[in-house]
Amino acid sequence: MGRMSFVFRRLALLVPTAVGVTIITFFMVHLIPGNPAVTILGEHATPATVAALDRQWGLSQPLAEQYWRFIDRLVHGNLGQSLYYGVAVSGLITSRLPTTLWLLCYSAVIAVLISVPVATLAASRKDAVRDHVARVVPMLGLGMPAFWFGLLLQTWLGTKLRLFPVTGYGLGFTGHLQSMFLPSLTVAVALCPVLIRSLRASMLGVLGAEFVTTAQAKGVPAPRLLVRHVLRNAVIPAVTVLGINVGYLIGGTLIVEQVFSLPGIGSLMIGAIFERDFPVIQSVALVYGVLVVLVNLLTDVAYVALDPRVRFDA
Amino acid sequence: MSTLSVAPAATPVRSRRGRWYRQPTLMAGLALLAVIAGMCFAAPLLTSFNPDTQNLQEPLASIGQYGHLLGTDQEGRDTWARLLFGGQVDLRVALLAVIFPFIIGTILGSLAGYFGSWVDAVIMRVIDIVVAFPFFVLVIALVFVLGSGEKSIYIAITAVGWVSYARITRGEITVAKRQEYVLAAQSGGLSSPRIIGRHLLPNVITQSIVYAMSDIVQNIVAIVTLSYLGLGIQPPTPDWGTMIANGQNFLTTQWQLTTIPGLAVVITGLALSLTGDGLADLLRPGSS
């Protein structure tokens, strides 16, 4: 029961954060001194268009009232209307969100599939050659722009070798698996360096622990030792690290969607930036914020589920 | 009672374990960094071409053709020159873009850690909210609002990046302020800013410095990405991101246009990571 209340407590703490997320997305446009309509319209700002937008959005009303209207519409699922497409933003987002979620999950899976064995290999023979390799290679990954790697993958594995489709979402489940492989690999590779480093560190910590010696003294064979004793403990801090870096993961999808022309909310946002379609930008940013908050909650829950020592919030 | 006017300015927390020049990681990183920075900032010595000069007689030259070491782009601009001068720009901007978040984050983090209570609560709330957004999402949204260009990059990165430094500093100070030398300074009647500035910060700043190394890498990637999208460094200023964008349609023919600038980013990132890692090893107390 203590664990459930921990989860609810976490959930409650998220509410102020979620509110803050709405505040920031709302106020983004008001950061610049001057008329926000001018900021939004950019080059298209003429006295006429500015006045029109002003009226349409009630931009001259007091801030608090604007915010209240914003929240009110939000709660009713109204995210405004796209200046470029002319349709409801919420519709645009709901139609494109599945693609982004697909990309996220696929990337996370690939990242874990790569990181766990590499980190295990590195930790099991500390300071050997393969450990050093496993430390240096992630450093290459840290400095690698995801979009650049995506471009290369697209060209070499897609266009030249014709192994995978180069753009698009694909049809059906297997179609998705195929079409999304290259973009997911790109995002995963961006995430792996961080995962490998922390997983290796936590595994080293666990490997040196007394209970591992106890298990060895019991004659537990190596595979079982690794999985049931070492990994099972090392995964706990790793989940935390994954949670911390979820922002990084999600941010990676933004640019990768653009490179691979995937119909997700990331490419939607980038298109909106070029078209100066502010309602879309604001809404997508909001959705991203909410996503991060939700995934953090998930990792917290996973952490509680995995670690029996976690009691009432310390 | 003897006065505490000569309290030591900083009690060294880090161990003097090993001379810094004996750390292989650190030396490798610094050496590589020196080579890269050296080459970029010695650009006029290494190439006779101007990175902005278009030469429509020699578009998309191959490697070594017409005396162009790495060929030219579709407007005939020399790739090698653009690489070097672009490196100047990217390195400079990334470095500067780390300083403001560092300063602001450290100050806010110190205040939060030292004073606790409502100051801490407020700052932590703000941090939680900023952190709820993916770094790049906020940056790109801010760049939209502020307009494209170098100045916006600084503002956007500062607005988002201060958070990490604040968290690190807050964490360190929360622990460090319980140390005896702080109690001694407080009982000696030193003012809070003085205690924070002269006594606490010198001890806790090492973590932030190590983090700054990886932050510079993150900045370079962010700057290059923004430029690739056309939202960052504006043409005609050369920059690695713009180079990658320009060359992306020619990957099958003049692959070096896109590949080389990307490699430059990767290698620079490697150099900075090695340096950061080496620093971390050096400054970590008690590891042999």
Place this chain on the structure above:
Amino acid sequence: MSGPASGRAQLEVSDLRVQIAGRHGVVHPVDGVSLEIAPGEATGLVGESGSGKSMTLRSILGLLPPEATVTSGKVVFDDTDLTRLPRSRLNKVRGAKIAMIFQEPMSALNPVMRVGNQIAEGPLIHLGMSRAQAARRAIELMQRVGIPDPERRFRAFPHEFSGGMRQRVMIAMALSCDPELILCDEPTTALDVTIQDQILRLLARLCRESGTSLMFVTHDLPVVAQVCHQVAVMYAGRIVERGTVSQVFSRPLHPYTLGLLRSAPDVDRPGQSLVPIGGSPPSLASPPAGCRFHPRCKFAEEDCKVSDPPLRLLDASRATACLHYERCLDEIGADT
């Protein structure tokens, strides 16, 4: 029932040497140790910290830290030299024939694995039991070691137990496959004194009942007196005295043992002032010439500084490494 059945030793350590290659050169924390454990007996190995007793114990099952290696000597159990066994065969001995109990049960138990499963793991692996059978056995064992409400506690995690209870769990784990020998590395040092007593009695009783031998490493003399029949005293990587507990504790034949006895409080002689042994243990990287104890020994003579005396058998069970052991007897005579 137990008792020294055959004259053959169950475990024989012969001239064991362990080396650690460190920054400051090569060190031998275990420098020529020879021991025998007879079936059904409890043998204590005592010494200060750094004397090499834990290392000796760990090298029996090959649990040395990575920087330490066995350079020479043998550990013979069941006609096999354990130091030469490949890992796969050694794993069949560990837990099944020879089990080990550690000092700090909080860190020695897997924090995310249920206690019952940890106890059942041995039978599952070594005795080929099914999960249900192994679980039943674990519950039986928990009852034997005195853990109340074992069916419910089976599903508990280590952090939910007190220190004494956790040590009982360790004991249950050790007994799970009916080993012939249990190695104990300071099992009661981390416990409260009252709990210590309970655990020691438990261990002694269980071993008596099942005829299991014990090898008990500790720095705490009264503990040895309570549990063991035989005792060996270690100093600077070597055994300096050996004998039965009653012999060694009432008539020690080595100045170090004498010093240890005098520095430990004796409940039978309250008010006796404690006399610590002066000086500190030698650096293993550069041990003193001659007898290793001579710098701290009040009986040291010229020949002690020159020759390095080996452990000499005085009769069937008694051995000492002191050239002038009679001086100890004189001291004891003066006491009483």
